[in-house]
Amino acid sequence: MKDKAREWFENLRSKLISTIEVHENARFTEKKWEHSGRGGGLMSKIEGSLIEKGGVNISTVSGQFSEKMQKRVPGAEKDPSYWATGISVVLHPKNPNIPSMHFNTRYLSTTKNWFGGGIDITPCLDYTKETKIFHIDLKNMCDKYDNSYYPKYKKWCDEYFFLKHRNEPRGIGGIFFDYLNTESDNSDFLFIKDVGMFFHDYVDKIISRYKNNDWSESDKYAQLIKRGRYVEFNLLYDRGTKFGLETGGNIDAILMSMPPQANWE
Numbered sequence: 303m304k305d306k307a308r309e310w311f312e313n314l315r316s317k318l319i320s321t322i323e324v325h326e327n328a329r330f331t332e333k334k335w336e337h338s339g340r341g342g343g344l345m346s347k348i349e350g351s352l353i354e355k356g357g358v359n360i361s362t363v364s365g366q367f368s369e370k371m372q373k374r375v376p377g378a379e380k381d382p383s384y385w386a387t388g389i390s391v392v393l394h395p396k397n398p399n400i401p402s403m404h405f406n407t408r409y410l411s412t413t414k415n416w417f418g419g420g421i422d423i424t425p426c427l428d429y430t431k432e433t434k435i436f437h438i439d440l441k442n443m444c445d446k447y448d449n450s451y452y453p454k455y456k457k458w459c460d461e462y463f464f465l466k467h468r469n470e471p472r473g474i475g476g477i478f479f480d481y482l483n484t485e486s487d488n489s490d491f492l493f494i495k496d497v498g499m500f501f502h503d504y505v506d507k508i509i510s511r512y513k514n515n516d517w518s519e520s521d522k523y524a525q526l527i528k529r530g531r532y533v534e535f536n537l538l539y540d541r542g543t544k545f546g547l548e549t550g551g552n553i554d555a556i557l558m559s560m561p562p563q564a565n566w567e
Contacts (some may be wrong), residue, residue: 303409303487304385304409304411306491307491307494308387308493310498311389311407311498312360314318314499317502318358318391318501318502318505318511319346319358321506322348322356322393322509325506325509325513326348326350326351326352326353327351328350328351328353330346330347330348330358331346332345332346333346333347335554337363337365338365338549339363339364339365339550340361340363340365341362341364342361342364343555344360345357345361345493346358346359347558349562352513353368353393353394354562355562356391356394357391358389358390358391359389359390359558360387360389361388361552362385362386363385364385364386365493365549365550367382367384368382368403370548371545375412376412376414376416377414378412381412384410384412386410387409388410389408389409390405390406390542392404394529395509396558397512397513397517398426398521398525399427399516399521400509401425401429401474402426402473402528402532403423403424403504404421404423404424404559405497405501405506405540406420407419407497407498407560409494414483415483416481417478417482417491418479418480418482418495419478419480419488420459420462420479421476421477421478421497421500421504422459422463422472422473422476422478422479423436423473423475423476424472424474424528424531425473426521426524426525426527429474432508436474437456439500440452440456440477440500442494446496447492447493448484451477452477455477455478455479456475458477458478459475459476459477462539463475465531465535465538467534472532477497495559496531523565527564529563530566532564533560533564536544536557540559
């Protein structure tokens with residue numbers, strides 16, 4: 303499963319980059335990095351007229367957790383060794399009509415093995431109609447595997463991507479899950495692949511639909527304020543940011559999710 307997961311994340315990376323470059327007049331730049339333990343990753347970044355800042359990162363790393371991390375990670379209590387592979391994507395469009403989009407999936411192995419990940423969308427303008435469609439489609443995808451997935455993972459997402467200090471959600475939610483191991487590796491892996499393709503297809507659809515829509519200065523200001531909320535969440539609450547920094551990951555790749563500009567009122 304380690305090889306299958308790593309190969310899938312690499313394949314999904316290629317699909318996403320190709321699709322985004324079709325819409326853009328710019329190409330991704332690439333930068334390899336090495337992990338402080340073993341392994342490393344490939345950071346791909348784009349700054350264009352459509353995607354103001356975007357990143358598609360993959361990594362495969364291994365090492366040993368610190369004592370602090372051992373207590374927080376299943377299967378690491380007695381043996382601190384770990385192996386992890388994953389893909390992480392963040393897109394901050396220039397056009398405020400297109401929401402910021404975030405996605406990641408990963409496979410982590412200690413003395414236990416599991417998948418994790420999620421999708422969440424952060425619009426800054428009215429997105430009522432698209433929100434309804436987004437959640438219906440997500441539910442249909444999840445229901446192919448287990449009818450409990452969507453309500454459980456949606457609730458997890460709503461609770462996770464919530465700015466407690468402001469008492470407000472970061473965006474319109476989506477799904478968030480971790481420690482997925484149903485003892486059916488094939489089913490779990492197919493779900494992970496479907497989550498990845500759902501995000502790929504959603505990116506393609508939403509960019510195509512809204513990339514030519516006009517916007518005003520007030521729309522752009524609303525986007526920059528919402529991006530400020532994005533920054534607050536990632537620095538205060540995001541588990542992926544904390545995990546990457548505490549396990550010696552690449553700082554530029556970890557902070558890739560930060561928007562290029564943000565405002566605070």
